[in-house]
Amino acid sequence: MGDLKKLSGYLGKYRRDMGIGAILVVGETFFELLIPVLMAGLIDYGVAAHDMAYIRDKGIQMMLCALLSLATGLLYARFAARAAYGLGANIREAEYERVQAYAFSNLDHFQTSSLVTRMTTDVTVIQNAINGGLRPLVRSPIMLCMGVGLSFWMKPELAVIFFVCTPVLAAILFGVVRKVGPMYGVLQTAVDRLNQVVQEGMTAIRVVKAFVRGEYQEEKFQEVNENLMQTSQRTFHYAVLNLPSFQLVMYTTVVLLLWFGGNMILNDTLQVGKLTGFLSYVFQVMNSMMMISNVFLLLTRSLASARRICQVLEEPVVLTSPEDPVTVIPDGRVDFEQVSFKYKEQAREYALSNVDLHIPAGQTVGILGGTGSAKTTLVQLLPRLYDVSQGVVKVGGRDVREYDLTALRDAVGIVLQKNVLFSGTIRENLLWGNEQASEEELWEACRIACADEFIKPLPKGLDTELGQGGAGISGGQKQRLCIARTLLKHPKILIFDDSTSAVDTATEGRIRSALGKLTEVTKIIIAQRVTSVMGADQIVILDDGKIHDCGTHEELLERNKIYQEICASQLKGGEAYGQAD
Numbered sequence: 330m331g332d333l334k335k336l337s338g339y340l341g342k343y344r345r346d347m348g349i350g351a352i353l354v355v356g357e358t359f360f361e362l363l364i365p366v367l368m369a370g371l372i373d374y375g376v377a378a379h380d381m382a383y384i385r386d387k388g389i390q391m392m393l394c395a396l397l398s399l400a401t402g403l404l405y406a407r408f409a410a411r412a413a414y415g416l417g418a419n420i421r422e423a424e425y426e427r428v429q430a431y432a433f434s435n436l437d438h439f440q441t442s443s444l445v446t447r448m449t450t451d452v453t454v455i456q457n458a459i460n461g462g463l464r465p466l467v468r469s470p471i472m473l474c475m476g477v478g479l480s481f482w483m484k485p486e487l488a489v490i491f492f493v494c495t496p497v498l499a500a501i502l503f504g505v506v507r508k509v510g511p512m513y514g515v516l517q518t519a520v521d522r523l524n525q526v527v528q529e530g531m532t533a534i535r536v537v538k539a540f541v542r543g544e545y546q547e548e549k550f551q552e553v554n555e556n557l558m559q560t561s562q563r564t565f566h567y568a569v570l571n572l573p574s575f576q577l578v579m580y581t582t583v584v585l586l587l588w589f590g591g592n593m594i595l596n597d598t599l600q601v602g603k604l605t606g607f608l609s610y611v612f613q614v615m616n617s618m619m620m621i622s623n624v625f626l627l628l629t630r631s632l633a634s635a636r637r638i639c640q641v642l643e644e645p646v647v648l649t650s651p652e653d654p655v656t657v658i659p660d661g662r663v664d665f666e667q668v669s670f671k672y673k674e675q676a677r678e679y680a681l682s683n684v685d686l687h688i689p690a691g692q693t694v695g696i697l698g699g700t701g702s703a704k705t706t707l708v709q710l711l712p713r714l715y716d717v718s719q720g721v722v723k724v725g726g727r728d729v730r731e732y733d734l735t736a737l738r739d740a741v742g743i744v745l746q747k748n749v750l751f752s753g754t755i756r757e758n759l760l761w762g763n764e765q766a767s768e769e770e771l772w773e774a775c776r777i778a779c780a781d782e783f784i785k786p787l788p789k790g791l792d793t794e795l796g797q798g799g800a801g802i803s804g805g806q807k808q809r810l811c812i813a814r815t816l817l818k819h820p821k822i823l824i825f826d827d828s829t830s831a832v833d834t835a836t837e838g839r840i841r842s843a844l845g846k847l848t849e850v851t852k853i854i855i856a857q858r859v860t861s862v863m864g865a866d867q868i869v870i871l872d873d874g875k876i877h878d879c880g881t882h883e884e885l886l887e888r889n890k891i892y893q894e895i896c897a898s899q900l901k902g903g904e905a906y907g908q909a910d
Contacts (some may be wrong), residue, residue, distance in 0.1 A: 332632065332636050332638070332639045333628075333631065333632065333635050334636035335635075335639060335642075336416070336420060336455065336635055336638065336639070337416075339416055339420050339423060340412065340415070340416050340419070341417040341419055341869070342356075342358050342415070343411060343412045343415035343416055343419075344412075345386065346408040346409075346411045346412040346415070347409070347412040347459075349403050349408045350408035350409040350412060350463060350464075351463065351467045353401045353402075353404050353405040353408065354401075354405050354463070354464050354467040354468050355467060355468075355471060356397070356401040356475040357398050357401040357402045357405065357468070358467075358468045358471045358472055358475075359471075360394045360395075360397045360398040360401065361394070361398045361472075361613075362472065362475050362613070363390075363394045364391050364394050364395065364609070365605075365607075365609035365613075367387050367390050367391045367394070368387075368391065368605060368609065369600075369603050369605060370387055371383070371384055371388065371391070372386040372600075372601060372605055373600045373601070373603065375387055377600075390867040393710065396710050405464060406486050406530075409459065409460055409463050409464065410460060411789055412459060412461075412463075413456045413457075413459035413460045414456060416455065416456065416459065417452045417453070417455060417456040417735060420452050420455065420638060421448050421449075421452050423459060423642060424444075424447065424448050424452075424638065424641050424642065425448065425640055427642055427644070427646075428444060428641065430646050431644070431646060431647075432646065432647040432648035432713075432714065432715065432716075433709070434647050434648075434672070434713045434715060435644055435645075435646060435647055436560070438644065438673070439641070439644075440521065440525060440527050441524075441525075441528065442521055442524035442525035442527075443521045443524075443525075444641065445524055445528070446517065446520050446521050446524050446637075447637050447638055447640075447641055450517070450520055450634075451517065451634035451635075451637050452634075452638065454630055454633075454634040455631050455634055455635060455638070456633050457631075458627045458628065458630070458631035458675050459629070461623075461627060462623075462624050462627040462628065462631075465617075465620030465621065465623060465624050466624050466871050468531055468617070468620065469617040469620040469621045470617070470621075470622065472613050472614065472616070472617040473617040474613055477520060477614060478733060484590075484593075484599060484603060484604075484607055486589075486591060486593075487586060487590060487593075487599075487607055490585050490586060490589070494581060494582045494585075495614070495683060497578055498574065498575065498578040498579075501570075501571075501574040501578070502571055502574065502575075502621070502625070504763070505567060505568070505570050505571050505574070505626075506625045506626060506629055507618070508567050509564060509567045509568045509626060509629060510629040510633075512560075512563065512564040512567070512630070513564065513630040513632075513633040513634075514636070515564075515628060516557075516560050516633075517633055517634060517637060519553070519556055519557040519560040519561075520557065521790075522553045522556065522557075523553045523557050525553075526546075526549055526550050526553050527550070528866075529823055530546050530549075530550065532564040533893050545837070548683075548791060562889070563681055568626055571619065571623070571626065575619040579611075579612070581607065582611055583611060586604075586607065586608060586611060587608075589869075590604040590607065590608075597779065647716070648713055648715075648716060648734065649734070650732075650733045650734045650735075651730065651731060654731065654732055654733035654734075654736070655727060655731050655732050655733065655736075655738070656732070656733045656736045658724060658725045658737065658740040658821055659725040659726065659733065660687060660690040660691075660725050660726075660821060660849075660851075661690040661724070661725070661740075661820075661821035661822045661849075661850060661851030662688065662690040662723075662724070662725055662726060662851070663686075663687070663688040663690065663711065663712075663722075663723070663724055663851060663853075664686070664687050664688070664721075664722070664723035665669065665684045665685060665686040665687075665707075665720070665723075666685060666720050666721045666722075666723065666724055667683055667684070667685055667719065667720040667721075668683075668684040668685075668710065668717050668719065668720035668721070668722055669681055669683060669684070669717070669718050669720055670683050670703075670706060670710065670715065670718045670719075671716075671718050674718075678873060679718065680703045680706050680874050681703050681706055681707060681710075681874045681875075682874050682875050683720075683875065684707065684720070684874075684875070684876055685876070686876060686879070687871060688853070688867075689823075690725075690849070690851055691848050691849055691850065691851060691852075692851055692852075692866040692867070693844075693845070693851075693852040693854065693864070693865045693866050694851075694852070694853050694854070694865055694868070694869060695855075695856060695861065695862025695863075695865035695867075695868040695869070696853065696854065696855045696856070696862075696868075696869045696871060697853045697856065697857075697859070697862060697868060697869070697870050697871070697892070697895065698870060698871035699872070701873075702871040702872055702873060702874065703871060703873075703874040704826075704855045704871055705746060705826055706854065707871065708743065708824045708826060708855065709743075710722045710729075710740040711724060711729065711741050711743075711824065711853075712737060712738045712743060713730070713732075713734060713737060713738070714727075716730065724737065724740070724741070724821075724822065724849050725740075725821070739818060739820070740821045740822065741820055741822045741824065742762075742815040742816070742818045742820030742822065742823050742824065743815065743824040743826065743829060744808075744811050744812050744815050744823075744824065744825050744826060745811075745827035745828070746826040746827050746828070746855075748799070748804070748808050748811045749798070749811070750795055750798060750799030750807055750808075750810060750811070751795075751798075751799075752795070752796065752797050752798070753794070753795065754789075754791065754792050754793060754794055754795065755784060755790075755791045755792070755795060755810065756792055756808060758795065758799075758814060758887040759771055759774065759775075759791070759810070759813060759814050759817060760817075761814055761818030762774070762813075762814040762815060762816065762818045763817040763818060763819070766817050770817060771791060771813075771817070774813040774814075774816040774817045775809075775813045776812075776843070777808045777812075777813070777816055777840070777843040777844065777847075777870075778812035778813035778837050778843075779809055779832075779839050779840050779843075780806070780809040780810050780812070780813045780815065781878060782836075783802070783806055783809075798866060799841075803831070803833045804831035805831040805833070805836070807831075808828050808829060808830070808831050808832055809832065809836075809840075811828065812825070812828060812829075813842065820850065821849075821850060821851065822850070822851045822852075822853065823844070823847075823850050823851070823852045823853070824850070824853045824855075825853070825854045825855060825856075826855045827855050827856060827857060829856070829861060830856075830857060830858075834858075834860065837860075837861065838860075841861070841864065845864075858899060859895055859896055859899050859900060860899070860900075861880045862882075865880075865881075865882070866881070867879055867880060867881060868880065868881065868882060868885055868892070870885070870889065870891055870892060872891065876902055877889075877891060878891070878892070
């Protein structure tokens with residue numbers, strides 16, 4: 330219940346709507362409970378005495394109560410809907426904002442499909458709990474108390490039946506709720522798995538078709554879909570038991586009342602109108618018990634969803650700005666001082682170990698190394714996508730942990746290994762780098778990245794629609810757009826994480842030549858091709874998370890065996906390698 334209480338704090342301005350809705354339910358219940366009393370009088374005094382005036386007056390009163398009950402019920406629906414969907418919108422917004430504040434290490438705790446489910450399905454469960462649960466939550470206790478009270482007032486002897494039947498129904502419903510409760514958490518996890526398979530299948534649909542693995546993906550989907558179906562069947566198999574249990578107890582109560590009540594009428598100790606009114610209260614009391622059980626089922630499922638939502642909201646953000654942050658990065662000088670890093674504290678080995686590297690401002694540095702040598706890990710420490718485990722990373726002579734995160738990441742432009750573009754036009758994607766960029770700045774960034782070569786021939790130029798994820802252009806074109814987008818930030822440090830791998834050698838040479846003119850920008854280039862880093866001021870060779878060697882192309886070619894092997898494999902027979910044997 331603590332999780333639901335916490336989520337109720339997101340009601341905000343909709344708290345008033347929920348309060349008004351609860352008041353309207355009380356009014357609706359009051360008017361509805363008056364009707365059986367009026368009906369009993371109408372039968373016992375109006376019909377029995379053939380008093381048409383009395384019948385008319387009571388009929389008008391009953392009609393008025395029914396209309397007022399209908400009006401308050403309709404108004405309740407309006408206010409409850411506003412409160413439910415307003416709360417859902419606020420929770421989703423809070424979840425999304427929280428996820429945006431996450432560091433990479435926070436995102437490692439959740440699968441993407443699970444985060445999507447928590448922002449959609451789980452929030453919908455909370456909304457349904459309010460929409461379908463607020464009315465019976467307020468109405469049922471009132472009807473139960475007033476119905477039992479009024480039935481005692483009408484005929485105490487018959488009301489004793491409630492004390493026999495009601496506890497039986499309560500015990501059955503309690504057992505159902507207790508059984509179903511834990512199963513809702515399992516159900517939501519099954520939804521997560523289904524979403525994960527769907528997301529993977531749709532994202533990698535081209536790979537699936539290329540490898541003719543459609544049947545395999547169908548079987549994989551069928552497995553999780555079958556699991557979700559079976560989990561849902563097991564869950565709701567028990568959840569629906571409350572209806573037959575309710576009907577069994579209710580009809581048993583009605584039979585007992587008719588038996589004992591009929592005998593009382595035959596013995597002239599009970600009037601027909603009172604028995605009719607009493608039966609109305611029986612249905613109302615039993616219905617209130619049924620509604621209470623439904624509320625508990627809704628609450629049980631919403632508790633599982635609320636826990637999952639709160640896990641997202643309560644996840645402590647690992648990386649935040651300091652209390653008094655530095656907002657100005659003076660230059661692009663980079664220093665790694667005895668840096669070690671591991672992704673999880675409990676990990677036995679470090680991804681990076683004792684890295685000591687110093688890069689003057691404006692220098693171009695190449696980073697080479699085999700797969701898994703932690704090249705990407707190294708550069709991700711500069712914009713604080715992760716924090717070091719040991720040692721210090723400095724930018725502009727200061728520890729990166731002293732800077733405001735926004736200012737630091739604006740000063741460090743990184744073109745990620747995986748190119749990411751968004752739905753929309755080329756212009757909209759480029760403006761991610763700088764929302765205020767002018768037309769001239771956009772074209773200048775595209776010229777440096779050699780993206781203007783394919784943009785200018787397009788009929789709409791910068792206003793060309795890219796499609797989802799840039800589906801309308803090639804991999805090399807995506808890379809060039811990502812480089813242009815990063816250049817628009819005017820960063821002091823530019824990081825290229827193997828970001829020209831899909832670009833032909835001639836185009837890559839032109840990009841390197843244009844970047845070389847940015848003399849005030851520190852450039853760090855992670856590459857697989859030696860030609861990408863041969864002209865760098867220094868080349869760093871990483872091996873198993875450690876710096877194996879560092880120097881210029883000529884120095885490493887003379888003394889470093891790993892670098893010699895890389896050059897021999899990539900450049901042998903080429904002009905750059907001097908036609909060596």
